Amino acid sequence: MADDFDLDADRLREECGVFGIFGHVDAAAITALGLHALQHRGQEAAGIVSFDGTRFHSERRLGLVGDHFSKQSTMEGLMGRSAIGHVRYSTTGETILRNVQPLFAELDTGGFAVAHNGNLTNGLTLRRGLVRQGAMCQSTSDTEVVLHLTARSRRPRFIERFTEALNELEGAYAFVGLTNHELVGARDPLGIRPLVLGELDGCYILTSETCALDIIGARFVRDIENGEVVVINSRGLQSIKPSTPREARPCIFEYVYFARPDSIVHGRSVYGVRKNMGAELARESPADADLVVPVPDSGVPAALGFAQESGLPFEFGIIRNHYVGRTFIQPTQSVREVGVRMKHNANRGIVEGKRIVLIDDSIVRGTTSVKIVQMMRDAGASEVHFRISSPPITHPDYYGIDTPDRDKLLAARLNLEEMCAYIGADSLAFLSVDGIYRSMGYAKRDPLRPQFTDHCFTGEYPTRLTDVDGVPDMRQLGLLAEAG
Structure with missing residues (x-):
C-alpha cells in the first residue's frame, strides 16, 4: 500500500x-x-x-x-x-x-x-x-x-x-x-x-x-x-x-512532537524546548560529520539546536512538498515510489558526498527511519548518522496518543546496535531521559516524583489502566496502588 x-x-x-x-x-x-x-x-x-x-x-x-x-x-x-x-x-x-x-x-x-x-x-x-x-x-x-x-x-x-x-x-x-x-x-x-x-x-x-x-x-x-x-x-x-x-x-510528548512549535505550554516555548533538546543531544552524542539535516517538519527545531551546539552547518537535505495530500494507492512499486517523492525528496546538491547527521524527533516502528536513511544514501551521502531528540519509545500510550502495541515498537524489540543495523545508519543515538528533562530546565528526572507523564520512555504509568489486559511493566504495580 x-x-x-x-x-x-x-x-x-x-x-x-x-x-x-x-x-x-x-x-x-x-x-x-x-x-x-x-x-x-x-x-x-x-x-x-x-x-x-x-x-x-x-x-x-x-x-x-x-x-x-x-x-x-x-x-x-x-x-x-x-x-x-x-x-x-x-x-x-x-x-x-x-x-x-x-x-x-x-x-x-x-x-x-x-x-x-x-x-x-x-x-x-x-x-x-x-x-x-x-x-x-x-x-x-x-x-x-x-x-x-x-x-x-x-x-x-x-x-x-x-x-x-x-x-x-x-x-x-x-x-x-x-x-x-x-x-x-x-x-x-x-x-x-x-x-x-x-x-x-x-x-x-x-x-x-x-x-x-x-x-x-x-x-x-x-x-x-x-x-x-x-x-x-x-x-x-x-x-x-x-x-x-x-x-x-x-504529557512530555507535547514538547517532543504534538504541540505546535509556536505554542507556549506550561510557560515554556515549545520551539525553545525542542531547540534545547537538539543542543542537549549534540552534547550527549556528537557526530563527526559535515552538516546537520532535519527530517521535516518536526525535526527542524532540534536540528537547529544540534547544529548551533556542535558548530556544524544546518541544511535542508530533505525537501517537503506541503501541497500534497494523502498518498493515493498506486498499481506498481515503481509508480508508488514516484508518489513518495511528491511528498518528500532528497536535496542531492546538499547531501551528495557529505557525512550528514539526520535529526528526527522519535522512532516508532522504524519503517520510516529505514526509508529516510536509504533516501540519503541514494542521494549520495557518504555517511548517515541518525540522532533522535527524544529517548527510545519502549512502551505504548493509553492516554490519547495512537501508539502501536509494545511488540511493534522498534526500541522495545531491539537494542541500540540492532536498531542501528536495522535502519541502515552508520551510527544511532537517542537523547537520554535525564537529557530531555535538562532540556526543560531540570537537573534530571526525579524518579520518586516525576515531573512529567513519560511512560512511553520509562514504562511508569501514572494512573490505573483498567481497560488494559495485564500490566505492561512490573513497576506499574506500585503506581496503581498509589493511584488508589
Missing part, C-alpha cells in the same frame, strides 16, 4: 484539539479559526456546536476544518454567541460520522455538548456497565460515557452532575462543554492533556494550545490547572476543584 512509502506513515498520531468561546457575536466563526490553528492535533474529522439562546446547532464533518467550515452555507447554520469545536484523530472509536465530536445530548437540565482531548483508561469498563443498566450508546467513542454519567447523576445542578461524572473517570482528559447557560472546561487530576484559558473582546475562551489564541488575536490568561473545572457564564468565571489535589504530570 502507498502508506508503506510515506515518510509520515510511521509517526505518532496526534491526539485531538478542543476550542470553546462564550458570549461572542462571532462565536462559530472564531471557533472555526481556532480549529484551523489546532489542525495538527487531528486531521480525520472536525465539528462545531453553537447555541443561540434557544437552540443548539451542530455541524460535524469528516475531513479537514477548511474543507467544510470555510463555507458560508455551513457557517450560517451555526448561529449563536457561544460555541465549542473539536478536531479529531481517533484513538478510541472508528472514524465514522457518529463518532465525530462535539457529542450532544438533551438532559433534564437542558442541552449538553461536549468535546474531549485524551483517552479514558476505564472508558470501556464504564461503557459496559452503562449498557448493562440500559443505556443506549450512539457512538463508539469513550467520550459518550461522560454524557451518560452526567445524565444519570441525581445531583440538582448541572455542574454538580458533571463533576460527579468526572470523579468516575480514569486516564487523561481535557473537556470543553456547552450547556444552555454556560461554557465548562475540565482537566484531569494530573493535567496530562493540556487546556488553556484565553480572552477576546471580554469573552472567555478554552482551548488546547496558545496557538489557537494567537490566530484570532486573543489574550492568553492562564493554564487550566490539573484537576480544575471552570464554569464560564454571564456572571464571569468560577473555578472548582472537585477531586483531591495531586501534583501535575503533563
Whole structure:
C-alpha cells in the first residue's frame, strides 16, 4: 500500500484539539479559526456546536476544518454567541460520522455538548456497565460515557452532575462543554492533556494550545490547572476543584512532537524546548560529520539546536512538498515510489558526498527511519548518522496518543546496535531521559516524583489502566496502588 512509502506513515498520531468561546457575536466563526490553528492535533474529522439562546446547532464533518467550515452555507447554520469545536484523530472509536465530536445530548437540565482531548483508561469498563443498566450508546467513542454519567447523576445542578461524572473517570482528559447557560472546561487530576484559558473582546475562551489564541488575536490568561473545572457564564468565571489535589504530570510528548512549535505550554516555548533538546543531544552524542539535516517538519527545531551546539552547518537535505495530500494507492512499486517523492525528496546538491547527521524527533516502528536513511544514501551521502531528540519509545500510550502495541515498537524489540543495523545508519543515538528533562530546565528526572507523564520512555504509568489486559511493566504495580 502507498502508506508503506510515506515518510509520515510511521509517526505518532496526534491526539485531538478542543476550542470553546462564550458570549461572542462571532462565536462559530472564531471557533472555526481556532480549529484551523489546532489542525495538527487531528486531521480525520472536525465539528462545531453553537447555541443561540434557544437552540443548539451542530455541524460535524469528516475531513479537514477548511474543507467544510470555510463555507458560508455551513457557517450560517451555526448561529449563536457561544460555541465549542473539536478536531479529531481517533484513538478510541472508528472514524465514522457518529463518532465525530462535539457529542450532544438533551438532559433534564437542558442541552449538553461536549468535546474531549485524551483517552479514558476505564472508558470501556464504564461503557459496559452503562449498557448493562440500559443505556443506549450512539457512538463508539469513550467520550459518550461522560454524557451518560452526567445524565444519570441525581445531583440538582448541572455542574454538580458533571463533576460527579468526572470523579468516575480514569486516564487523561481535557473537556470543553456547552450547556444552555454556560461554557465548562475540565482537566484531569494530573493535567496530562493540556487546556488553556484565553480572552477576546471580554469573552472567555478554552482551548488546547496558545496557538489557537494567537490566530484570532486573543489574550492568553492562564493554564487550566490539573484537576480544575471552570464554569464560564454571564456572571464571569468560577473555578472548582472537585477531586483531591495531586501534583501535575503533563504529557512530555507535547514538547517532543504534538504541540505546535509556536505554542507556549506550561510557560515554556515549545520551539525553545525542542531547540534545547537538539543542543542537549549534540552534547550527549556528537557526530563527526559535515552538516546537520532535519527530517521535516518536526525535526527542524532540534536540528537547529544540534547544529548551533556542535558548530556544524544546518541544511535542508530533505525537501517537503506541503501541497500534497494523502498518498493515493498506486498499481506498481515503481509508480508508488514516484508518489513518495511528491511528498518528500532528497536535496542531492546538499547531501551528495557529505557525512550528514539526520535529526528526527522519535522512532516508532522504524519503517520510516529505514526509508529516510536509504533516501540519503541514494542521494549520495557518504555517511548517515541518525540522532533522535527524544529517548527510545519502549512502551505504548493509553492516554490519547495512537501508539502501536509494545511488540511493534522498534526500541522495545531491539537494542541500540540492532536498531542501528536495522535502519541502515552508520551510527544511532537517542537523547537520554535525564537529557530531555535538562532540556526543560531540570537537573534530571526525579524518579520518586516525576515531573512529567513519560511512560512511553520509562514504562511508569501514572494512573490505573483498567481497560488494559495485564500490566505492561512490573513497576506499574506500585503506581496503581498509589493511584488508589
